[in-house]
Amino acid sequence: MTTICLLGLGYIGLPTGSMFALAGKDVIxxxxxxxxxxxxxxxxxxxxxxxxxTLVTAAINSGRLRVQTRPEPADAFIIAVPTPLDPTTxxxxxxxxxxxxxxxxxxxxxxNLVVLESTxxxxxxxxxxxxxxxxxxxxxxxxxxxxxxxxxxxxxxxxVELEQNDRLAGGLTPACADRAAELYTAFVKGTIMRTDATxxxxxxxxxxxxxxxxxxxxxxxxxxxxRIGVDVWEAIRxxxxxxxxxxxxxxxxxxxxxxxxxxxxLVDAAPHQARLIRTSREVNDSMPEHVxxxxxxxxSPPAPVALLGVTYKAEVDDIRESPALRVAELAVExxxxxxxxxxxxxxxVRGLPAPLLPLEQALRxxxxxxxxxxxxxxxxxxxxxxxxxxGSKRVLDSHNSLDRAEWQKRVFxxxxxxxxxxxxxxxxxx
Ligand code: SAJ
Numbered sequence: 001m002t003t004i005c006l007l008g009l010g011y012i013g014l015p016t017g018s019m020f021a022l023a024g025k026d027v028i029x030x031x032x033x034x035x036x037x038x039x040x041x042x043x044x045x046x047x048x049x050x051x052x053x054t055l056v057t058a059a060i061n062s063g064r065l066r067v068q069t070r071p072e073p074a075d076a077f078i079i080a081v082p083t084p085l086d087p088t089t090x091x092x093x094x095x096x097x098x099x100x101x102x103x104x105x106x107x108x109x110x111x112n113l114v115v116l117e118s119t120x121x122x123x124x125x126x127x128x129x130x131x132x133x134x135x136x137x138x139x140x141x142x143x144x145x146x147x148x149x150x151x152x153x154x155x156x157x158x159x160v161e162l163e164q165n166d167r168l169a170g171g172l173t174p175a176c177a178d179r180a181a182e183l184y185t186a187f188v189k190g191t192i193m194r195t196d197a198t199x200x201x202x203x204x205x206x207x208x209x210x211x212x213x214x215x216x217x218x219x220x221x222x223x224x225x226x227r228i229g230v231d232v233w234e235a236i237r238x239x240x241x242x243x244x245x246x247x248x249x250x251x252x253x254x255x256x257x258x259x260x261x262x263x264x265x266l267v268d269a270a271p272h273q274a275r276l277i278r279t280s281r282e283v284n285d286s287m288p289e290h291v292x293x294x295x296x297x298x299x300s301p302p303a304p305v306a307l308l309g310v311t312y313k314a315e316v317d318d319i320r321e322s323p324a325l326r327v328a329e330l331a332v333e334x335x336x337x338x339x340x341x342x343x344x345x346x347x348x349v350r351g352l353p354a355p356l357l358p359l360e361q362a363l364r365x366x367x368x369x370x371x372x373x374x375x376x377x378x379x380x381x382x383x384x385x386x387x388x389x390x391g392s393k394r395v396l397d398s399h400n401s402l403d404r405a406e407w408q409k410r411v412f413x414x415x416x417x418x419x420x421x422x423x424x425x426x427x428x429x430x
Contacts, residue, residue, distance in 0.1 A: 002183070003028070005074035005107070007100045009036050009067065011047055011318070012117060012151045013080035015158050018052075018059035023186035027059070028074060029067045040067040048317035048344065051159050070103075076113040076183055077104050079129075080151075083118045084257065090264045092121050094128055101132040108136040113145040113179045119204050119258065120148070121265040125197035130172060141172040147180035148197040150204035155256070155316045166190040170200020208262040209277055214248045215259070216280035219287055222250035222418030232418035233400045250418045252372050252398040253287035253323025255312030260284070260321040288326035291370070291398050292334060294415065298394040299367045301335030306366035306390075309373020310342040310352065317344045319352075324372035329353040339366065343377045365391040374401035383410050 002025050006017045009031035021027040031037065039046040045056040059065035071077070081096035097118055104114070114133060116125050125148045130140040140146045148170040153161035167188050171177025177194040184192055195203070218236065225232035236247045254260045263281055267274040295305065312322040319325060331338050331354075338354035341362035349356065363369065363386055371378055383406055387393070393412040395402065404414045 002026070002076060002186075003074040004076045004078060004183075005030060005071045005104070006078040006080060007031075007071060007103065008079065008081035008096075008118070009033075009040065009046065010080065010082065011049070011155060011158070012153070013078075014040075014045065014047060014056065015049065015052055015153075015162055016078070016080060016117070016151070017065055018055045019159075019162055019187040021059035021062055021065035022055065025064065025186055027065045028072050029065055030069065030071050031067070032069050037067065037069060049158050050156065055159060071107055073107045073109065074112075076115065077107075078115045078117055080117040082257065083120055083261075085261045085264055091268050092124075092265050094120065094124065097124070097129065098132060101129055105133070105136050108133065108138055108144060110138060110143045112138075113147070113176075113183060114140075115180050115183070116146075116148045117151055119150055119208075119262055119265075120201055121269055122198050122201040122205065123269075124148075124201060125170070126172060141176060145176040145179040146172040146197070147176045148200045148204075149180050149184060150200060152204070152207065155313075155318060163187055163189050167192045168195060168200040168203055169193065170195050170197040170203075172197050205262045205265050208259045209266055209280075211248070212254055212259045212263050212284060213276060213280040215251070215254050216283040218248045218250045219253075219283055221247065223290065225418050230419075231416075233416070249399070251287065251323070252291045252327055252417065254284040255320070255322040255324070256318060257320045260312075284323075288323050288330055291327045291372070291396070291417065292330045294396055294417065295331065295336070295368060295370055296334070298396060298413075298415065299336075299392075302337055303367035304337040304339065304365055304391065305331060306339050306341060306362040306369045307331065307354075308341050308362075308369065308371045308378050309375055310340050310356065311344050311373055311375075314374045315344070315376065317346075319345060319349065325353065327370070327372055339363075342373065342375070344375060360385075360389060363389040365389075367391050368394040368396065370396045370398065371402060372398055374399040379403065383407060383412075386410075387412075 004020055004025050005028045007030045009029050017027045017029045036046045045053045079100045081100050084093050086093045133140050138144045152165050169177045169181035181192040222232045239245050263277045267278045307328050309324050311319050339362040340354050340356045341359050387410045395412050395414045398417040400416050407414050
């Protein structure tokens with residue numbers, strides 16, 4: 001029975017640890033957070049993800065997933081801790097990775113495997129992790145195996161993709177890659193591709209950067225479409241009929257702790273070469289400001305406005321780097337009386353720029369309604385009730401996801417990001 005000590009029971013660590021436990025591994029899940037400890041010790045998954053509660057319950061009941069605050073000796077160590085961006089430098093904050101490496105130092109034994117799952121700048125496994133592990137007196141790549149095996153799962157589909165996605169096993173040496181690949185065969189049904197650690201790190205960051213750049217292009221198309229009076233959504237629908245074109249969806253910005261963060265790792269690694277990547281970040285980061293300027297076309301401060309959605313994308317509970325929250329912050333700064341509403345976010349969540357209210361309270365007497373996150377809940381609203389509650393019938397849809405005909409049937413004036421003025425007037429020279 002292989003024993004795995006997994007450090008970090010967050011969006012990736014908890015489902016991964018549970019998958020290993022249900023695949024017959026003895027898993028010691030480590031997380032210093034009292035909230036995670038309290039919830040998991042009462043069998044509750046500390047993350048809102050489809051099917052995860054069932055998986056965690058089964059893993060804990062199997063007796064093969066034990067949750068604690070300190071690591072223990074094991075055959076393999078997996079580090080799945082956050083690598084946030086330092087907002088002042090736009091560089092990766094590797095302090096959690098370094099701390100995790102230091103925490104396992106006294107526990108390392110010859111023949112152990114250490115896997116870094118966290119997304120990191122290329123070169124981190126070789127130049128940051130391995131030197132720390134070498135302080136144990138054991139040689140990384142010789143006495144112990146070290147590898148980078150980044151997760152590639154989409155929040156909202158984590159369990160399916162953990163199993164089905166192809167996986168990278170990037171070793172400090174080819175033997176390290178083999179050891180890591182062998183470990184993940186426990187539950188990965190996709191192809192496990194072996195490479196070196198730095199290439200694996202680069203691939204992971206490239207994937208998210210590819211998406212960020214493509215979203216930036218879609219957002220730029222939206223800005224141009226508004227200026228020349230074209231409906232970008234219709235234009236994208238038509239363009240995507242081309243066999244080699246797949247334009248992504250514009251929106252209020254790019255959030256989450258991956259796509260909005262990882263491209264900066266490449267900008268940091270190669271500032272003079274990463275021009276497109278940096279510009280794409282800047283385009284996507286400019287979208288919240290643009291949404292607020294569209295709001296200002298509808299109503300002026302201090303009007304009460306209802307902002308629907310605070311998470312970074314639909315059907316998740318994660319508010320990290322959320323563009324919707326950036327819109328809220330800017331709207332508050334502009335002097336609007338902002339009310340937030342999001343059915344996926346717990347009412348006691350802290351650090352929001354405005355009150356998080358139930359839908360009816362958020363909409364009551366609102367002079368404008370802005371859809372910021374295309375949660376399914378917001379697409380099946382009782383529009384007759386909404387009509388009665390709001391102060392005036394102005395709506396801005398930043399995802400083109402509302403059923404416009406139904407809203408217009410109730411005499412709502414529906415504006416959309418990426419589409420010229422709701423009356424279809426061109427914005428050239430506007
Ligand atoms: N977004 C758009 N338009 C689009 C697609 C996304 O505006 O057409 C926005 C979303 O609203 C959100 C952000 O981009 O704010 C990111 O959302 P996402 O669904 O594209 O991705 P994440 O961050 O939830 O997950 C990504 C995935 N990476 C890729 O698809 C390349 C996932 O596979 C990664 O594992 C994950 O990052 C990660 O953890 O790195």
